[in-house]
Amino acid sequence: MSNEVAKERSMIIQKEMITRLFKELSNAKETGKKVVYTFVPGNISELILSFDMLPVYPEINALQSGMRKKSGGYIRDAEQHGHSEDVCTYVKCDVGMMLNGNIGPTGEKIPNPDLLLLSYTGCFTFLKWFETLERLYPGVPVALLHTPYQEAHKITPEMTAYMVKQLKEEVIPKMEKVSGNKYDEEKLKSILRNASKVEDYIVKIFDTTKHRPSPIDAYFAGVYYIGPINSGFRGTTEAVDYYAELYKEILTRIEKNLGPITPEGEMEEERFRLVVEGPPNWTHFREFWKLFYDMGAVIVASSYTKVGGVYDMGFRVNPDKPLESLAEYCMNCYTNLNLQQRVDLLSKCITDYHADGFLVNSIKSCNSFSAGQLMIMQQLERKLEIPVGFIESDLVDPRYFSYSNIKNRLESFFQMLEQRKMIMTRH
Amino acid sequence: MDKNRFIVGHLPVYFPREIIHAANGLAVGILGGGDKKLIIKGDAYYQSYICHMPRSIIELAMDKHFASFDGFIFPSICDVIRNLSGMFQLMGEAKFVKYLDLPQNFKPHIGGVFYRHELQTILDEVYKLNGVQVTAKRLNHSIGLFNKNRRLINQLYDIRQEYPWRLTADDIYHVVRAGYVIPVEEHNEILTNVIDLIRRETGDPMDKIRVLVIGAFCEQPPVGLIRTIELAGCYIVEDDFLLGARWIQGDIDCESEDPIEAITTAYLEKSTFSSSVFDVDNPKEARLVNLIRQRKVDGVIFAAPSFCDPALLDHPILQKECNDKNIRFISFLYSENTGQFKVIKEQVGTFSDSIKLWDEPVTGVSL
Ligand code: SF4
Ligand code: SF4
Numbered sequence: 001m002s003n004e005v006a007k008e009r010s011m012i013i014q015k016e017m018i019t020r021l022f023k024e025l026s027n028a029k030e031t032g033k034k035v036v037y038t039f040v041p042g043n044i045s046e047l048i049l050s051f052d053m054l055p056v057y058p059e060i061n062a063l064q065s066g067m068r069k070k071s072g073g074y075i076r077d078a079e080q081h082g083h084s085e086d087v088c089t090y091v092k093c094d095v096g097m098m099l100n101g102n103i104g105p106t107g108e109k110i111p112n113p114d115l116l117l118l119s120y121t122g123c124f125t126f127l128k129w130f131e132t133l134e135r136l137y138p139g140v141p142v143a144l145l146h147t148p149y150q151e152a153h154k155i156t157p158e159m160t161a162y163m164v165k166q167l168k169e170e171v172i173p174k175m176e177k178v179s180g181n182k183y184d185e186e187k188l189k190s191i192l193r194n195a196s197k198v199e200d201y202i203v204k205i206f207d208t209t210k211h212r213p214s215p216i217d218a219y220f221a222g223v224y225y226i227g228p229i230n231s232g233f234r235g236t237t238e239a240v241d242y243y244a245e246l247y248k249e250i251l252t253r254i255e256k257n258l259g260p261i262t263p264e265g266e267m268e269e270e271r272f273r274l275v276v277e278g279p280p281n282w283t284h285f286r287e288f289w290k291l292f293y294d295m296g297a298v299i300v301a302s303s304y305t306k307v308g309g310v311y312d313m314g315f316r317v318n319p320d321k322p323l324e325s326l327a328e329y330c331m332n333c334y335t336n337l338n339l340q341q342r343v344d345l346l347s348k349c350i351t352d353y354h355a356d357g358f359l360v361n362s363i364k365s366c367n368s369f370s371a372g373q374l375m376i377m378q379q380l381e382r383k384l385e386i387p388v389g390f391i392e393s394d395l396v397d398p399r400y401f402s403y404s405n406i407k408n409r410l411e412s413f414f415q416m417l418e419q420r421k422m423i424m425t426r427h
Numbered sequence: 428m429d430k431n432r433f434i435v436g437h438l439p440v441y442f443p444r445e446i447i448h449a450a451n452g453l454a455v456g457i458l459g460g461g462d463k464k465l466i467i468k469g470d471a472y473y474q475s476y477i478c479h480m481p482r483s484i485i486e487l488a489m490d491k492h493f494a495s496f497d498g499f500i501f502p503s504i505c506d507v508i509r510n511l512s513g514m515f516q517l518m519g520e521a522k523f524v525k526y527l528d529l530p531q532n533f534k535p536h537i538g539g540v541f542y543r544h545e546l547q548t549i550l551d552e553v554y555k556l557n558g559v560q561v562t563a564k565r566l567n568h569s570i571g572l573f574n575k576n577r578r579l580i581n582q583l584y585d586i587r588q589e590y591p592w593r594l595t596a597d598d599i600y601h602v603v604r605a606g607y608v609i610p611v612e613e614h615n616e617i618l619t620n621v622i623d624l625i626r627r628e629t630g631d632p633m634d635k636i637r638v639l640v641i642g643a644f645c646e647q648p649p650v651g652l653i654r655t656i657e658l659a660g661c662y663i664v665e666d667d668f669l670l671g672a673r674w675i676q677g678d679i680d681c682e683s684e685d686p687i688e689a690i691t692t693a694y695l696e697k698s699t700f701s702s703s704v705f706d707v708d709n710p711k712e713a714r715l716v717n718l719i720r721q722r723k724v725d726g727v728i729f730a731a732p733s734f735c736d737p738a739l740l741d742h743p744i745l746q747k748e749c750n751d752k753n754i755r756f757i758s759f760l761y762s763e764n765t766g767q768f769k770v771i772k773e774q775v776g777t778f779s780d781s782i783k784l785w786d787e788p789v790t791g792v793s794l
Pocket of ligand 2: 478480481504505506507732734735736737738
C-alpha cells in the first residue's frame with residue numbers, strides 16, 4: 001500500500017460542486033430560490049433544475065450525518081419523539097437532524113422546503129417519510145409521483161402513461177406555482193442532453209473494472225462517483241466536466257496499470273474481485289472499507305451505485321421525449337427492478353467483471369434492499385457456482401455495526417475465496 | 428366438483444375479490460402462518476429484522492400448502508410484500524404471480540386509468556385458467572354479493588360496538604376471517620346467522636373499557652393476543668385486523684354497464700385509510716379521531732407487528748394526535764407467533780384500570 005494520498009482533480013471538482021450547492025441553499029431565502037426536498041432513487045432533478053429550483057436530498061443529509069458521527073444522537077432524539085427502534089434509520093436520522101436545527105454537512109442550516117417532491121421509486125418508506133415531513137412542515141405543498149414497479153419484468157406503455165400524466169398534471173403545475181416559472185420544455189431538453197452525456201460516462205467509468213487490476217473500487221469509491229448524479233447535478237455542465245475528468249483520470253490509471261485508490265493510498269495487490277449487493281454502512285465507512293482493501297479485495301460492481309439509475313442495460317434519457325424519459329428513468333432504478341431482474345443484473349456483473357465472489361451487506365434499515373436478498377444470494381450461488389458471503393450492518397445507526405462480527409465473517413469469506421482459487425489453479 | 432373453478436391466493440391488505448368470483452374462481456386470503464406453523468425453512472430466506480409473516484408464507488409454500496393454487500396476487504403495501512412477489516416468481520409457485528400496484532394517485536383519469544389496466548391484467552391471466560369470460564352481468568352479480576358481505580360485516584361491527592358482550596372479539600375475528608377462505612355465498616349465510624344470533628340479548632355487560640386496536644392490518648396478531656386484550660379488561664369495538672374485507676366503505680355500484688369502472692371508482696372514492704396509502708389530501712389522524720368518536724372509544728391500542736415500517740412510521744403521527752386530543756393510548760409490538768402474553772396482559776390491564784379509575788367514561792356502554 002503506498003502512503004501517498006494525493007487528491008485527484010475530480011475529487012476537488014466534486015467537493016467544490018457540493019460546497020457551492022450548500023452555499024446556494026443557505027442563501028436561498030435571500031436569493032429567492034425555491035427549495036425542493038426529494039429522494040435519490042427516481043430523482044427527477046433535471047425537472048427541478050429546469051424550474052431554477054434547488055434540490056435537497058434528506059437521504060444524503062442522513063448519510064452525511066452518519067459519516068460525521070452525528071447520526072447516533074439524531075436517531076436517539078427521534079426515538080425519544082416516539083419513533084420505533086424497528087424502522088428505517090434514515091428517516092429517524094432526518095427527523096433528529098431537524099429537531100436539532102437542520103444543520104447540513106457544511107455546518108450551515110438547510111432551508112425549509114418550499115415543495116416536497118415525493119417520487120418514491122423502489123421504496124415505500126419514502127412515502128411514510130414524507131408523511132412525517134409534511135407534518136413537520138405544515139402547509140408545504142406535496143407533489144406525488146407514484147412510480148409503478150417493474151413487476152412483469154418490463155416497463156409497459158400504461159406505466160409510462162400513468163407517470164407522464166402525473167408529471168403533467170400533478171408535479172409540473174405544483175412546480176410552476178412554487179417557482180413562479182412556467183414549464184420550459186426546451187430548457188428541460190437541453191438539461192437532459194447533458195444528463196445523457198453524464199449517463200454515458202457513468203457506464204464507461206464503471207465498466208473500467210473489467211481491467212486487471214481494477215483501476216477503481218466500484219462500491220466504496222463508487223459511492224463518491226455517483227455523488228453528483230445523486231445530488232442534483234445530473235443535467236448540469238459541471239457534471240459533464242466532472243465525469244469527463246474522472247474518466248480521464250481512470251484511463252490514466254489503466255495505462256499505468258494501477259489499482260484503486262483507497263483512503264490509505266493505492267491498493268497494490270488485487271487478490272479478490274467482488275460484486276456487492278446492498279448499501280454500505282456510513283457510520284464506520286472507513287473501517288469497513290479498510291477490512292476489504294487490507295485483504296486486497298476490490299469491488300468490481302455493486303448494486304448500490306445503481307440506486308439512482310441503472311444505465312448499464314442500455315437506458316439513456318431521450319431529450320426528444322423528456323417526460324417519458326424521466327418516467328422511464330424512475331422506473332429503471334435498481335430497487336424498482338423485480339427480483340429476477342436484480343438476479344440477472346448481478347449475474348451479468350459477476351460474469352462481465354470476472355468476480356471471484358458475491359457478497360451481501362444486508363442493512364437492517366432497508367427492507368427495499370434486504371427483503372429477498374437471501375434468495376438473490378441463493379440464486380446466484382446456484383446459477384454461477386460462485387462463493388457467496390453475507391454480512392449485516394446498518395446505514396446510519398452505529399448500534400448495528402459490529403466490527404468484530406463483520407471482520408470474522410469476512411475473514412471466513414476470504415478464506416473460502418482463497419481455497420477456491422487454489423482449487424481452480426490446480427485444475 | 429367444478430373443474431372450471433380455480434384458486435387465487437391474495438395477500439393483505441385489499442384486493443377486489445369480486446373479479447375472481449366473477450371468473451368462477453375462489454380468492455383465498457393468505458395472511459401468514461400464525462402461531463401454528465413451525466418455521467424451519469422460512470428463516471433461511473429472511474433476516475431477523477424483517478417481520479414474521481413473509482417467512483411463514485415461504486414456509487407454507489415450501490410445505491406445499493399452496494399446491495392447489497393457480498395464481499397469486501400481491502397487492503402493493505410495502506417493500507417486503509413487493510419483494511415477496513418476486514420470490515414467488517423465482518420459485519415458480521403458480522401459473523401466474525401478479526404484483527398489483529394499487530395507485531397512490533386518486534384521480535380517475537390518472538390513477539383510475541392505471542388501476543383499471545392493472546385489474547384487466549389480472550382478468551387476462553385468470554381467463555387463461557378457465558376461459559370464463561367476465562361479462563358485465565357476471566361481475567355485477569359478484570359485486571352484489573360482496574356488497575352484501577361488506578354490509579353484513581359492518582352490521583356485525585355495529586352490533587358489537589353497541590353490545591360488545593354478546594360476541595367476543597376473537598369470535599368476530601374468526602367469523603370475518605372465515606370469509607377469506609370460503610365462497611362469499613357461504614360466508615354471507617354464516618354472517619346472516621351470526622347476526623341473527625347476536626341481535627338477541629345474550630350475556631351480561633362487564634365493566635370493561637372500549638378500545639380501538641390499530642396497526643395490525645397486515646401480519647395478523649395471534650388469536651391469543653386478541654383474547655388477552657379482552658381478558659385484560661377491554662372490549663375491542665374497532666380494529667384493523669382484516670381491513671381488506673371492509674376496505675371499501677359503502678356499496679360498489681352493481682348495476683353498471685361497466686362494472687370494472689365501478690370497482691375502480693369505489694377504490695378511488697371509498698377506500699378506508701391505511702398505512703399503505705399516502706394520505707396527503709385526507710389526513711389519517713383526522714380519520715382515526717372520527718372513528719374513535721363514531722365507535723365511542725375510551726382508549727386506543729397501537730399494536731403493530733415488529734419491524735413493520737408502514738405501521739410503525741404512522742404511530743408517531745397518530746399518537747401525537749391522540750395526545751393533542753386527550754385520547755388515551757398504549758402501544759406494543761407483536762409477531763404472528765408471539766406465544767407469551769403476560770407482559771401485554773399486564774400492560775393492557777393497567778391501561779384499562781387507569782381509564783376506569785381516572786377518566787370520566789367517554790360514553791359508557793349502553794346497558
Ligand atoms: S428503506 Fe431503504 S431505500 Fe427506503 S428510505 Fe430507508 S434506506 Fe432508503
Ligand atoms: S407486516 Fe408490515 S412490513 Fe411486514 S409485510 Fe406486512 S406491511 Fe410489510
